[in-house]
Amino acid sequence: MAKVLLKNLTKRFGKVVAVDGVSVEAKDREFLVLLGPSGCGKTTILRCIAGLEIPDEGEVYIGDRLVNDLPPKDRDVAMVFQSYALYPHMTVYDNISFPLRMREIPASEIEERVKKVAELLQIAHLLDRKPKQLSGGEAQRVALGRAIVREPKVFLMDEPLSNLDAKLRIHMRAELKRLQRDLGITTIYVTHDQVEAMTMADKVAVLKDGKLQQVAPPDKLYSSPSNLFVAGFIGSPPMNFIDCSLVLKDEEVFLDAGAFVLKLEGTVAEILREKGATKLVIGIRPEDVSFVNKAHGKILGEVYMKEPLGAETIIDVKVGEYLVKVRERVGFKTKIGDKVWMGFPLDKLHVFDKKTGKAII
Amino acid sequence: MKKRMLTLILTVLLTASAVLIVVIFLFPIYWVVLSSIRPYGSLFTTKFELIPSEVTWEAYTWLIFESKFFLWLRNSLIVSILTVVFTLVLVIPSAYSFSRFKFFGKEKFLYGYLVFTQFAGGMGIAGLIALYAILAYLNLLNSLFVLALIYAAGNVPFNTWLLKTYFDTIPRDFDEAALVDGASYFNLIVDVLLPIAKPGIATVAIFSFMGAWGEFILAQTILSPENYTLPVGLYSFVGQFETKWNYFSAMAILFAVPVVVMYLLAQRYLQMGLAMGGVKK
16 A cells, blocks of 8 residues: 655657656555546556656655666556456466466465455456456456455556447446455556546546646546646537637626627636736536527527437537537427527636636636 | 359369479479388389389388497487577577667667678688688587587577567567566566467477588588488498498488477477467457
């Protein structure tokens, strides 16, 4: 049991900066997800923690110990690979017991521990099989077993669910999360799937181009993204973005998007007036937009496309040059081509500086 | 119907030509077998016999009970097995390093390997004379051990390439999983990589065994009669005035048997796609 602390971690490959000054902490027993598109440096960070890459700058702590110079085997971490990397010539039993054998633990204890883990993961009946005789889900469990059996200080997982089919992935998502909670082992989990990150994490670190964008619990990440990238990356369908400019007229504050003008009041107006940036992007989540009558409407648009999903319908509404996605649950009757008025509560509005991408509100 | 007929004719023609090619290739071997079991005198008749009218095992009994066949066999086995051992000891670590590590001049070394073997090959007889001179000077002539070392040295470049290419196909995830699991580099190679690389290693072993088994010129140059290997022994049958072709043929057959056995034993490994299944791509 231990925390993992990264201080100003930097890793370059030739001229490419894969990880750029990342500082983040996973507290003891915490489930930290590193989330980002491919090539954002998340796997490199994981490999630096494992000791498979040596950072160019910065420090990696496991517990209170600086581990920069420790080889992987002395870091007391266990890693689950995207490919599982089960040794093909060994049986499941030998695969799971491998880390224990490498540590010269007595045979009787090895057997006991392997059996315990196999029962926990419900793979006791597979112990004599070879990896190629396993299904994807079974291989995944064996890979987990090999990590768990050591009872390491930290679990490192590199997209462990990405090779499973959709149904099994959802099942394993919950199971893995439950397992982590029961074992109480600090876990760092890499994924590009924002749903996986949101459902499993205690805390998510969003990365882009090697740089840390935001670290926050999933709900905070969703409700208060710190910049345009995070806002667009988290959530499906993603947040609607519309470019607009700030207009100050006498004492009043307006956002002019061309197709519509929003009048702002209260603290929102105050903050924007203070910041003074004129080129802005407003963001609103599809579920925060609703169809209203003309009197309460803020934006007028034309229904462009409907995507019924059963419990809800995603309706694309054309507003000027933009398509605004609306998550509609109440059974609002509309058809393509209809003119509709849309409204949203002002406190659900996100405003970003177009130049820096940073969230203002 | 017409199309079916055409396919049938095509199949028959293709099969027939395949059979013909096999017959052409196998005929010399059949002839050698034939020569080994026909009486010595009948080899020089002008009569062409595909099925011999008279069969004798005289050549084989002579080889086994009266010649130095088993001495030569022993020498050949010593040289060939030592060559395989030396080759593997040299090639496995270098192939692993070339496959997995980045180091200064890696590419140049790798190509240098090939260039220099070609260069040495081109030197031909000059290289042989130089080697003889060096061995004579160092008093190392007539040693099976030294012969095996020289064979192994010659095997290193090509086989390093071969095994490096094989190691390249083994995903690094295995290395990394083992290192994180607590393996040392020694454990990693012995417990994880070598078993996965068995097919590649079997190929290297066969190549180096066959090379040493069949080599004649160098063995003939540096060995004295008590250390003759099979090819050199075989050559000793070729006399100045007379060659016992039935003995010669019988020995050629016995000489080929171990090679065939080796192939059969190793075939299993050569075909096994062991690396499949453990890693999902």
